[in-house]
Amino acid sequence: MTMTASSLVELRALRVAFDGVEVLHGIDLEVDRGESVGLVGESGCGKSVTWLAALGLLPDKASVTGSVRLEGRELAGAPRQTLETVRGKRIAMIFQDPSSSLNPVLRIGRQIAEALGAHRGLSGAAARAEALRLMDMVGIPDPRRRFDQYAHEFSGGQCQRLMIAMALAGEPDLLIADEPTTALDATIQAQILDLLARLKDETGMGLVFISHDLGAVSQVCERVCVMYAGRIVEQGTVEQLFSAPRHPYTRGLFDAIPRLDGPRERLIPIPGTVPDPREPLQGCSFAPRCTRATSYCRSNMPRLLLQDDGRGLACAHPVEPAQKGSTRAAILEDTMQ
Structure with missing residues (x-):
């Protein structure tokens, strides 16, 4: 894909190594304004490390090379002050374990108000009013x-909603x-997915x-990138990948x-596990x-x-390509409609 006028973020040849061991091998990815993109794959494939x-x-021991552009503005290697103007305000991130992200000794309202002060300069009554609006918005x-109240007085699903409220405090792009x-x-998961889709x-x-x-990706995303061993191996629209997955890993x-x-x-x-990045393979990582692997696959990436x-x-x-309805992918696609 090439950078278009509507592109918001563009990653080019993004590589990451820890102590000399490369774990991300040249990721090329774009996200357009208003677009929802899913990253799927087993644990250890590099989904979280990418972002x-x-x-x-x-951490400092990580070596990052390549290009990360936000509306044409280079972020890779940018000073901390520059990145702090982007994190939270332009690009926000929420994590899978809200209990480890919320401060257990600070009241929830204060935590949301702090985010509003940091990203939008609100304080006092204005910050409280906006925090209440965000809490109401996320349900x-x-x-x-x-x-x-404190974080321990909320359920797991409510804590995740609070994390979403804090992420929205900076009005991110x-x-x-x-x-x-x-x-x-499952019930709370469905509610969170509906919330994310509605907020988007x-x-x-x-x-x-x-x-x-x-299944979750099919509910909220328009496009999907399948990652394996630090690389994107297949990407396309939800309809394309769910009706006819072409990569053997995606099909698996x-x-x-x-x-x-x-x-x-x-x-x-799928037999076996994701390969150890400390023992790089000469050919295809999934071989x-x-x-379907042949000798060619084992010697060529x-x-x-x-x-x-x-x-x-x-x-x-x-x-x-399989006929629609002949794979579990198509069955799942039909159940999510």
């Missing part, structure tokens, strides 16, 4: 009474949601949704989804786990190439 690196939130019942529903039960539509902000839950993720209708069937797991249908694909032997 932590983009925002300069990795916290009786916000005036709960304004002075892009919200990065890093597995925000992982620790929640109401505010016009872009959304990056990081998850290993394909869908095949491992249990069916909720029809006869019970044994799941088709040791792939049933495929590049992400644009396909005739507009998707990006990095595979020498992709899965042939």
Whole structure:
């Protein structure tokens, strides 16, 4: 993809290494204004590291190279003062464990008010009024009474809503949601997903949704990037990937989804695990786990190439397009509509 006038954030050749061990191998990704993009893959594939690196939130031992542009403004290697004007105000991030992000000894209202003061310069009665508005916006019942409560007095789902309220305090152009529903039960998860989708539509902000839950991604995203071992191996619209996944890894993720209708069937797991980055492979990183791999795959690393249908694909032997309804992907797509 090329940078367009509507592009908000552009990552180019983004690489990350820890103590000389490369874990991210040249990520190219764009997010347009108002667009919702999903990042999916197993744990350890580099989904969270990509955006932590983009925002300069990795520890000092991490080596980050490449380009990160916000509306053409380079952020990679920018001084801390520059990044602090972006974090929270232009790009906000929420994490999967709100209990570790909320201060247990400060009242919730004060924490939201601090975010409003840092990003919008509000204080006193103005900050309190805006904090109450944000709490109401994210669905916290009786916000005036709960304004002075502590984090432990809220449920897990309510804490995640509070984290979303704090992220919205800076009126960001892009919200990065890093597995925000992982620790929640199915009912609360659905509520949080509906909330994110509604807020995106109401505010016009872009959304990056990081998850290993394909069903959740299908509810809130328009485009999906599948990551494996620090690389994007397939990307396209939700409709493209859910109706006809082409990369063997993407197909494997869908095949491992249990069916909720029809006869019970044994799941088709992906054998093995994500490779250790300390032991880099010469060829395709997925080759040791792939049933379609050949000697060519084991000696050549495929590049992400644009396909005739507009998707990006990095595979020498992709899965042939299947008829709609013949895969678990299509079954899941139908259940989410």
